[in-house]
Amino acid sequence: MIDDPYWGFGDTAMRSLIYQSWTFTKNFSLQVDFLNLTQFTLHFDQIDTVSNITLNECFLGNTSSMFIAYTFIVQRTCLRIDNVLRVEFMSPVTYALNQAISYNKTVQPTCPSSAQHGECHVQFIRKEPCSFSWDWGPAFAPIGITGNVYLEGINSPVPSLQLDSVNVISQSSATKVWQVDVRLSGGDNTTMYKFGFQLKNTAWSFSATVKFNQKITITLSVPNEHVQLWWPNGYGDQPLYELIVSNNNQPIDSRFIGFRTVELVQSNYSDGINGTSFYFQINSRPIFVKGSNWIPSDSFQERVTNEKLEQLLTSAKLANMNMLRIWGGGIYERDYFYETADRLGIMLWHDFMFACSLYPVDDVFLLNVRNEILYQVERLQSHPSIVLWAGNNENEMVLAYYTSIIPPEEREPLKNDYRKLYIYTIMAAVAEVDPNGSRPFVPSSPSNGIESIKENYTAQNPQDPLFGDVHYYNYYMDTWNPDNYPIARFMSETGVESMPSIETWQQVSNSTKDWNFTSVLVQNREHHGNGQQEMINTMGLMYWQLNDIWQAPTWSSIEYGLKWKMAHYYARHMYSPVYLVMKLTPYLPSVNDPTARLWLYHVNEFVNSTFNDVICTVKSLDRFDSRMITVYTVVANSPGVELVDVWIYALLMEQSGCSTSNQCLMLCSLYHLGEQLSEQQTIFFARPKDYQLYNPNLRTVSVRQRSSTEIDFTINADKPALFVWLDLSNDVSGYFSRNGFHMFESEIIVTFKSWTSLTNIDSANFDLRITSLYDVTKR
Secondary structure, eight states: OOOOTTSTTHHHHTGGGGGSOEEEEEEEEOOHHHHTOSEEEEEESOOBSEEEEEETTEEEEEEEBTTSOEEEEEOGGGOOSEEEEEEEEOOHHHHHHHHHHHHOSOOSOOSOOGGGTOOSOGGGSBSOGGGGOBTTBOOOOOOBOOSOEEEEEESSSSOOOEEEEEEEEEEOTTTOEEEEEEEEEOOOTTSOEEEEEEETTSSOEEEEEEOOSSEEEEEEEEEGGGOOBOOOTTTSOOOOEEEEEEETTEEEEEEEEOBOOEEEEOOBOSSSOSSBOOEEEETTEEEOEEEEEEOOSOSSGGGOOHHHHHHHHHHHHHTTOOEEEEOTTSOOOOHHHHHHHHHHTOEEEEEOSOBSSOOOOOHHHHHHHHHHHHHHHHHHTTOTTEEEEESOBSHHHHHHHHHHHSOGGGHHHHHHHHHHHIIIIIIHHHHHHSOTTSOOEESSBSBOTHHHHTTTTOOSOTTOTTSSBEEEOOSSSOTTOGGGSOOOSOEEEEOOOBOOOHHHHTTTOOOGGGGSTTSHHHHHHOOSTTHHHHOOOOOEEEESOSOOSSSSSBSOSBOTTSOBOHHHHHHHHHTOSEEEEEEEESSSOOTTOTTOEEEEEEEEOOSSOEEEEEEEEEEOTTOSSOSEEEEEEEEEOSSEEEEEEEEEHHHHHHHHTOSSGGGOEEEEEEEETTEEOSOOEEEESSOGGGSOOOOOOOEEEEEEEEETTEEEEEEEOSSOEEEEEEEOOTTSOEEESSOSEEEOSSEEEEEEEESSOOOSOSGGGOOOEEEOHHHHHHO
């Protein structure tokens, strides 16, 4: 009935649709045998969001949260052979406004910035917060039935047995036995149940005969010798075990589980360093977190396929990531997302869905939230990938801001409201169903971690880099200068904005005028105010953000159409388990500065000792040969950072024949037994824009199919080229073995890897476009 809402200005042109109420109807027939059953329930796995539900002439109930599954009792008198199910949805925007008015107290912020073209009072509805707009996303505020709907009938007054959750709680260091809690519901205290538990593909099993009424938790003990440990990506394998639960030898359900321990270490330093640590230990091993932030991958979840989720999460793994943060302004993802993260070894820092706002705290709202937390934690806690729950995104920061600008007598009531929601409701609900030992809980991100407890969970400055985690953005600094970044204990958000590719813009507009960053379309989708103008104790970095919700200027490293931006290729390099780091101090010195030093470090994450060769060369852009070559052998006996060498910059420049800084740069490559371990590390002695660039005349000289999903491109150049970018049409989806690289060879081979099988491979079918910094500066 409507065009693709993402096309052109659809987000504002179709805005009137979200102000209306909508009714969904479903006609269905039932067999007489079904009608002869005695107990009936209607189930909605997910419904978005505010609705009244009627079956024939019987009102069954209402819904008020997209984050809860609903079950309604259906009387036999409400059913017939031919039936009509009606779901009457209220406009979420109208509902939020009405709730805000009836609350009788202003809850800040009332509306988003005008740049977002958004809607107001989103904190008053338990719905995806970013659906009312964000600084990277549109305000479609969709409604609908987004999960399975089914009518269940049984012949017993006792509800069917349900497997609610399985939780690997902890491992006893003394007995080497895992505690696994299994929670079931649906029984009654008049029936004796004989439960069986089988860990598939192992020799372990257990049985228990019990009576229970409605809910029971059965604790299992699994000896360590029956299972292998689950590890994050890069640290080991991810074995998963299917736990099958049965009653009287009849299967009830099953869950896949992994065995790992999680500890969030927050302790004082012993060497006089201020602050506390903030890092994860998995299976007693410290983990350096390498990752990004996850947002909903579409405004309309029905359009998101499992294949898209698989490719996005695989892209994270291919970039050497071991953690994603599920951001608190989005949604609790579908089961397949978590199953894939389990399988790929992607740890999940999981926010609850509260973001960038204060919230109401009336009894009805808090009860709704409590039910949401209980439901979602029970649903998700079996996944070994989830290693932390966080109460919200940036709301402690929001609280600190508003308490700093209001009269002193109003501050404590506002702080009490915050604690009422996140400590006494959310944290308490998590502790009820996911007790200590499974995974930690932090009330907010960012926060000062355990230091915030000293201020009763409401720190005056929740962004103290000496504690907890930090969100850091600075759009006006020189981002090439590493000294401009704070040394935080854990960086859970940081990033800069960028434009998507022309191919991605073509998905929403066929006018070339719209592809310019000053066009009306781009400015309409630029929801971040001034966005176009802004463009050693740390144990974690998760940049903002991995993926896109639509085609727009955003902070993502992967575009909406799954194309990797240059940032994603560089993330893969910087997240390599073994790599080189170079730093020039002071930043951009003159060639004769006697104090200037160039530092070279070797970073190793492997536990086993290894030796690597390092080859460093000084290069210039007018020729392929090197001005100077230095070779090192590095022996790494344990994870850590090792200083390889320190050059006197003035002497290095003199020996290399470089009279000015913008004449030369240095490349360092890492090899193990002759095989290059990662992309070469490059340090510029001047800003890239200040170098004299020569026409590299980049060109494809051959195309060869390596396999059904791989193509080799041979590329030639006449001169060195900086930031060489390879691009294929939207008809082919995949990624390159390297991209955005600096080419200092006259010929290289780059492999394109497609997500799906390719046919009719020849150069005519593949429009490989090659650009470099030279092409950009000459346009």
